[in-house]
Amino acid sequence: MQEELRKLPAVDRLLQQPEMAQVLAAYGHTLTVTALRETLDEAREAILGGRPCPAAEALIAAARARLTSLTRPTLRPVINATGVIIHTNLGRAPLSRAARQAMVEAGTGYSNLEYDLAAGQRGSRYVHAEELLCRLTGAEAALVVNNNAGAVLLALTALARGREVIISRGQLIEIGGGFRIPEVMAQSGARLVEVGSTNRTHRRDFAAAIGPATALLLAAHRSNFQVLGFSEDVTLDELVALGRQHSLPVVNDLGSGTLLDTSAFGLAAEPTVQQSVAAGAALTTFSGDKLLGGPQAGLIVGQKPLVERLRRHPLTRALRVDKTTLAGLQATLLHYLRGEAVAEIPIWQMIAAPLDGLRARSEAWAAQLQAMGIPASTQAAHSTVGGGSLPGQTLPTVVVALEPASPDALAARLRAQEPPVIGRIEANRLLLDPRTVLPEEDAALLAAVRHAWGKAE
Numbered sequence: 001m002q003e004e005l006r007k008l009p010a011v012d013r014l015l016q017q018p019e020m021a022q023v024l025a026a027y028g029h030t031l032t033v034t035a036l037r038e039t040l041d042e043a044r045e046a047i048l049g050g051r052p053c054p055a056a057e058a059l060i061a062a063a064r065a066r067l068t069s070l071t072r073p074t075l076r077p078v079i080n081a082t083g084v085i086i087h088t089n090l091g092r093a094p095l096s097r098a099a100r101q102a103m104v105e106a107g108t109g110y111s112n113l114e115y116d117l118a119a120g121q122r123g124s125r126y127v128h129a130e131e132l133l134c135r136l137t138g139a140e141a142a143l144v145v146n147n148n149a150g151a152v153l154l155a156l157t158a159l160a161r162g163r164e165v166i167i168s169r170g171q172l173i174e175i176g177g178g179f180r181i182p183e184v185m186a187q188s189g190a191r192l193v194e195v196g197s198t199n200r201t202h203r204r205d206f207a208a209a210i211g212p213a214t215a216l217l218l219a220a221h222r223s224n225f226q227v228l229g230f231s232e233d234v235t236l237d238e239l240v241a242l243g244r245q246h247s248l249p250v251v252n253d254l255g256s257g258t259l260l261d262t263s264a265f266g267l268a269a270e271p272t273v274q275q276s277v278a279a280g281a282a283l284t285t286f287s288g289d290k291l292l293g294g295p296q297a298g299l300i301v302g303q304k305p306l307v308e309r310l311r312r313h314p315l316t317r318a319l320r321v322d323k324t325t326l327a328g329l330q331a332t333l334l335h336y337l338r339g340e341a342v343a344e345i346p347i348w349q350m351i352a353a354p355l356d357g358l359r360a361r362s363e364a365w366a367a368q369l370q371a372m373g374i375p376a377s378t379q380a381a382h383s384t385v386g387g388g389s390l391p392g393q394t395l396p397t398v399v400v401a402l403e404p405a406s407p408d409a410l411a412a413r414l415r416a417q418e419p420p421v422i423g424r425i426e427a428n429r430l431l432l433d434p435r436t437v438l439p440e441e442d443a444a445l446l447a448a449v450r451h452a453w454g455k456a457e
């Protein structure tokens with residue numbers, strides 16, 4: 001063993017090998033030395049475990065593999081073949097071409113992010129999306145922060161810290177990823193006053209809870225679950241009327257916050273932002289990357305004095321939105337202004353995708369897979385909108401079905417492809433839904449299935 005250990009070359013000797021010149025050029029001296037050291041440490045462990053000393057070529061190959069994996073970004077594109085349109089685990093909304101381009105431009109050079117070009121002096125980053133948001137939603141004022149969880153936290157902190165916020169027990173929601181209304185409330189320093197019961201809350205429950213310490217009435221959209229059967233909740237109109245009687249603002253956390261009427265697409269009607277504003281919610285908060293179809297952001301629209309209070313609050317600085325986000329958001333909002341949202345925004349294209357087109361695409365995929373010797377068929381299935389919106393609602397689709405001996409093993413091999421492909425398993429079949437696969441991804445998807453199926457050359 002000692003003899004084998006003595007055979008292990010020094011880092012310097014490996015660095016002088018001719019094939020290392022290329023490696024050094026690609027990865028630089030520091031990282032290359034680190035990779036060689038780690039490779040040698042691993043070899044030393046193996047030798048102490050009774051293994052022979054590897055040859056220099058094997059050590060260099062191992063160091064190269066280490067460098068490749070060290071420098072590969074962990075955040076990578078994947079193909080979403082799950083049929084879940086706003087897939088939180090897969091990055092929510094893919095962006096329109098215009099939004100992507102705007103983000104690249106904002107990131108490429110300087111911009112008037114906080115510079116008033118007309119006055120030649122300091123301006124505010126918050127003006128960029130405000131006018132568009134007001135025009136599209138009918139609100140007096142708007143503010144954009146990092147995400148909707150931040151928007152709710154900011155609204156509660158700025159308006160209700162040290163005071164009481166009344167909410168229906170049926171709306172103490174939890175969204176995935178650790179967003180829970182009671183916990184956000186605790187963070188904001190506001191006191192939660194829950195009224196009613198899980199399934200039934202009445203206007204009189206709210207009325208009885210209003211007192212001198214009440215700061216606001218909160219409504220939270222049940223984005224990701226349904227309450228069926230013997231249930232009742234106070235409507236936004238009722239809440240606003242009650243709030244007016246007591247001079248209390250109503251804050252409405254919409255979550256997915258759509259600007260388009262989802263019922264036009266064969267789905268249940270999700271409350272729109274415009275409806276919330278028109279109903280008189282003092283503030284409405286929603287996400288930029290759910291049904292809006294833009295980059296991650298938290299959007300706040302509503303009454304000017306309240307939005308101003310939020311804007312001036314120190315927490316706003318901590319929740320500040322990035323210039324590339326503002327650029328992407330503005331481009332996304334412009335699609336709505338021009339009336340081209342369904343044509344240009346990927347999530348709306350996916351929601352609106354006609355069944356005939358989906359069937360044709362699935363049949364074309366199946367035919368190509370069959371031509372490769374892979375037994376693929378098509379079948380009717382359902383896509384979902386996802387992303388904490390429209391719970392229980394589905395869209396009819398046609399998927400490609402694969403029936404390998406082990407669907408789990410095939411799914412794992414598909415995830416190991418470049419780019420990884422994520423499908424879903426149902427009744428022992430691996431299903432690939434064309435609804436969420438971008439048109440330019442077809443070839444990569446088929447290549448991934450071919451390799452994963454074991455028909456690679």
Ligand SMILES: *Cc1c(COP(=O)(O)O)cnc(C)c1O
Pocket residue numbers: 147148149150152173175179220221222223224253254255256286287288297298387388
């Ligand atoms: C999704 C959601 C949130 C959190 O929004 P993020 O953009 O994920 O921070 C908050 N409230 C509701 C009702 C939601 O649906």
